[in-house]
Amino acid sequence: MALHRSELGFLLALALFGLANLPLRPDRFPVSTFPMFSDRTVQMSWLMVEGPDGPLSTHAFELANDYMVNPRPRYGLHTPGPNPGGRPADKADVEARVRRHLAEQGVPWVVVVQTTTRYEPDGSVFRGETARWRIEAAP
Amino acid sequence: MNLDALAERLPGGLAQGLLLAVWLATLVVLVLLPPQITSGVRENHLAMLGHVLPEAIWQVRAVYDVSLALFVAGGALWWLRIRPVASSVVTVLALWMLGSWRAQGEMYSRHQLYVPFLTLLVLAGWTVLCRRELAEVDASEEDGALYRARVVPVWVPWSVLVLVGWGYTTSGLEKLAAGGVAWGDGVSLRVWLTALAPEHPLTHVFTASPALAAIAQSLVLWGEVFAVVGLAWRPLRPWFGLVLLGFHASLEWTLGLRFLGNEVVLLLLAVVWPVWSHLRSRTSAS
Numbered sequence: 106m107a108l109h110r111s112e113l114g115f116l117l118a119l120a121l122f123g124l125a126n127l128p129l130r131p132d133r134f135p136v137s138t139f140p141m142f143s144d145r146t147v148q149m150s151w152l153m154v155e156g157p158d159g160p161l162s163t164h165a166f167e168l169a170n171d172y173m174v175n176p177r178p179r180y181g182l183h184t185p186g187p188n189p190g191g192r193p194a195d196k197a198d199v200e201a202r203v204r205r206h207l208a209e210q211g212v213p214w215v216v217v218v219q220t221t222t223r224y225e226p227d228g229s230v231f232r233g234e235t236a237r238w239r240i241e242a243a244p
Numbered sequence: 245m246n247l248d249a250l251a252e253r254l255p256g257g258l259a260q261g262l263l264l265a266v267w268l269a270t271l272v273v274l275v276l277l278p279p280q281i282t283s284g285v286r287e288n289h290l291a292m293l294g295h296v297l298p299e300a301i302w303q304v305r306a307v308y309d310v311s312l313a314l315f316v317a318g319g320a321l322w323w324l325r326i327r328p329v330a331s332s333v334v335t336v337l338a339l340w341m342l343g344s345w346r347a348q349g350e351m352y353s354r355h356q357l358y359v360p361f362l363t364l365l366v367l368a369g370w371t372v373l374c375r376r377e378l379a380e381v382d383a384s385e386e387d388g389a390l391y392r393a394r395v396v397p398v399w400v401p402w403s404v405l406v407l408v409g410w411g412y413t414t415s416g417l418e419k420l421a422a423g424g425v426a427w428g429d430g431v432s433l434r435v436w437l438t439a440l441a442p443e444h445p446l447t448h449v450f451t452a453s454p455a456l457a458a459i460a461q462s463l464v465l466w467g468e469v470f471a472v473v474g475l476a477w478r479p480l481r482p483w484f485g486l487v488l489l490g491f492h493a494s495l496e497w498t499l500g501l502r503f504l505g506n507e508v509v510l511l512l513l514a515v516v517w518p519v520w521s522h523l524r525s526r527t528s529a530s
Binding site: 106107108109111112113115116119123126127130132133134135136137138139140141142143144145146147148149151173176220222223224228230232 | 247248250251252253289290291292293294295340343344346347355357358361362366369373397399403406407410411412414415417418419421422423424426427429431432434435436438439442451454
């Protein structure tokens with residue numbers, strides 16, 4: 106039994122679809138080269154936000170970080186968070202972001218906590234809190 | 245490869261079983277990961293449709309619900325062989341919309357729907373291209389005729405395996421491009437596990453034994469890089485299937501990353517199907 110011309114066309118289209126991924130390196134559903142976790146991560150910092158009534162969304166304060174799943178900004182979603190490449194955040198940058206959103210979130214203050222995991226020169230892996238900032242609305 | 249070998253026919257039960265398993269696995273993934281509409285900043289589109297459809301669509305929950313209803317109804321009708329050509333096309337289009345809606349609305353891109361989409365796309369291609377042959381079998385009054393009739397060209401499971409394998413290969417090449425061979429040295433595996441699952445037993449095992457972490461991460465790297473060859477070439481297929489299944493099982497166990505669609509396709513096409521074919525041919529020979 107031989108392949109019908111339409112079957113051959115379908116297979117060729119699938120092959121082209123797959124091969125086109127390599128030079129284009131897309132991350133747009135339904136095509137992707139699956140770049141998540143592709144960095145050789147040696148450090149990773151992320152932030153959490155707490156208000157007077159408990160935890161708050163990091164997205165709401167522009168503090169979210171998608172470094173793990175999108176290690177390089179050219180891929181798909183890139184949240185411009187304050188921990189680029191998993192590096193520790195800059196205090197002034199965090200304060201500016203939080204102050205932009207305190208009023209709309211209806212809270213007088215927040216505490217931003219940074220946790221860091223990093224590979225140490227002695228071969229061990231450190232994990233712990235590396236910053237804690239209380240930020241209040243500007244008077 | 246001899247192209248005519250791709251036209252040889254396999255029993256219809258293979259495609260029907262794959263269709264049911266992938267459709268159910270996709271539904272489980274969709275139920276376990278509730279959809280979100282995120283109000284945060286999104287700099288880029290995460291779906292191809294994002295470039296052509298209005299932005300407002302990705303903020304309307306009803307679009308997701310209608311797509312889900314079409315996916316459920318279309319998949320059920322397709323599997324029951326009721327207007328299979330139309331229902332297969334509706335099912336694939338609905339999943340395209342579902343996957344796009346989720347990707348556009350989530351701050352963290354998720355890749356769980358890629359393999360189900362590609363698998364159903366190939367099965368829909370088979371349903372459309374072989375519709376006359378399938379209609380003859382559907383017209384038969386014999387019970388389960390479709391499951392026994394040899395109506396599935398070899399290219400159907402083979403192209404699913406190649407597409408799935410190619411996805412893993414490109415993922416492995418991304419890792420080599422970003423971190424080189426050193427990506428597999430176990431350092432980043434220990435950092436991720438310590439960050440995301442600090443109390444997990446496997447984290448303690450890999451933290452205590454950096455060599456074991458390096459072996460596991462290297463196995464993933466090279467298993468991914470050569471996956472397209474390993475899954476396409478029959479003698480290697482079950483071994484690569486088992487390595488990739490182990491990779492997904494450990495990801496799910498430690499980090500809760502659920503790739504059920506990938507697991508179902510790998511289990512059915514890379515492990516069960518070749519082992520079953522081998523045992524069947526041995527039985528026939530004896």
